[in-house]
Amino acid sequence: MSHGSGLVLNVKHRLGQFSLEADVTLPGRGVTALFGASGSGKTSLLRLIAGLDRPQCGCIALDGTPLVDTASRTFVPAHRRRLGVVFQEARLFPHYRVDGNLAYGMPSRMAPRFEAIVGLLGIDHLLARYPATLSGGEARRVAIGRALLSDPRLLLMDEPLTGLDGARKGELLRYIQRLAGEVDIPIVYVSHDPAELIEIADTLVLMEQGRIRAQGGLDALMERGDLSDALGGFDAAMPLEASVQAHDATYGLTRLSLDDGQALIVPGMAVAVGQRVRLRVPVREVALALAPSAELSYRNQLVTVIAHAWAPPGDAATMELRLRLGGQTLRARLTRKSYDELGLAIGQEVTALVRTVAFSSRDV
Numbered sequence: 001m002s003h004g005s006g007l008v009l010n011v012k013h014r015l016g017q018f019s020l021e022a023d024v025t026l027p028g029r030g031v032t033a034l035f036g037a038s039g040s041g042k043t044s045l046l047r048l049i050a051g052l053d054r055p056q057c058g059c060i061a062l063d064g065t066p067l068v069d070t071a072s073r074t075f076v077p078a079h080r081r082r083l084g085v086v087f088q089e090a091r092l093f094p095h096y097r098v099d100g101n102l103a104y105g106m107p108s109r110m111a112p113r114f115e116a117i118v119g120l121l122g123i124d125h126l127l128a129r130y131p132a133t134l135s136g137g138e139a140r141r142v143a144i145g146r147a148l149l150s151d152p153r154l155l156l157m158d159e160p161l162t163g164l165d166g167a168r169k170g171e172l173l174r175y176i177q178r179l180a181g182e183v184d185i186p187i188v189y190v191s192h193d194p195a196e197l198i199e200i201a202d203t204l205v206l207m208e209q210g211r212i213r214a215q216g217g218l219d220a221l222m223e224r225g226d227l228s229d230a231l232g233g234f235d236a237a238m239p240l241e242a243s244v245q246a247h248d249a250t251y252g253l254t255r256l257s258l259d260d261g262q263a264l265i266v267p268g269m270a271v272a273v274g275q276r277v278r279l280r281v282p283v284r285e286v287a288l289a290l291a292p293s294a295e296l297s298y299r300n301q302l303v304t305v306i307a308h309a310w311a312p313p314g315d316a317a318t319m320e321l322r323l324r325l326g327g328q329t330l331r332a333r334l335t336r337k338s339y340d341e342l343g344l345a346i347g348q349e350v351t352a353l354v355r356t357v358a359f360s361s362r363d364v
Helices: 042-050 098-103 108-120 136-149 166-182 194-200 218-222 232-236 336-341
Strands: 007-015 018-026 031-035 057-062 065-069 083-086 154-158 187-191 203-208 211-216 237-248 253-258 263-267 276-282 286-289 300-310 318-325 328-335 349-354 360-363
Touching: 007 042, 018 042, 018 203, 018 211, 031 042, 031 194, 042 083, 042 154, 042 187, 083 136, 098 108, 098 136, 108 136, 108 166, 136 154, 136 166, 166 194, 187 194, 194 232, 194 276, 203 218, 211 218, 218 237, 237 263, 237 328, 263 300, 286 328, 300 328, 318 336, 318 349, 328 336, 328 349
Parallel strands: 031 187, 031 203, 083 154, 154 187
Antiparallel strands: 007 018, 007 057, 057 065, 203 211, 237 253, 237 276, 253 263, 276 360, 286 349, 300 318, 300 349, 318 328
């Protein structure tokens, strides 16, 4: 087997009536999300990567180094793979304080980075506490810190937001977003929630019934009509990337610049000028006009081109539009009556109207 960079998977594994087959290479940087319905094989694949299960046939390699190869009877045990693993449950040692949990298994070379990682995850004030006194979100941040301080080559995260209430889920997601932008370690992130993955994923791997149906950037996968059923939950929002251009303290706003030079105004962000950010734009907040207008309350009026338009199966009253914005994509939804009355057509230039309050973001 030839081992390239990134995480190379070519495995077959059977668990009772369930069979898993994966032949794919995951990027050596950024966040790769394994997405699929419950029972599609996401966690089973993660356990094979982590070394918690051994595949019946095949091989796994990370950056050219084999972790398992059944043909040569190679199997690196989990504790020697240098992988950080974060499960749905924090799995902290109850008799150690937080600082003891964080230091457990930490090699001496990571000691100089202890304060930076603790600060990155916002757990400085928890160091003297015992796990039993932590909230669910705090405990999972400690678990992430412990995984990072083990100096991993790859971070595996299995449904880390499951079971948290809305506020704690949002808070932990923001910490994971920050982590993804600042720590130079590839992350494999398992989830069945499109809203999470729109916020965090750079690459999406779509799994169905133990097989990998598709892999790629979300924009690219959304272009494929044959995946519209499986990716239906992702049409609630689309990601955009931009650079921070300026802050307006008077009105609490931040001005961003898209790659094609158009400007976006969003709620004030505590991000340095020049920093890249990812925005999540809900489809329901995108309206259309034939041309920009100063008489509208929308501050964000983006010149786009209709790249694709279609009626969702079983819904004769609605039109879905994919809008080209430089090299990026926006989605819009309107009634078929409005589409016809505006005289819209593929290839036409239209103005996308986006409410300022519609954005959420992370650093990239």
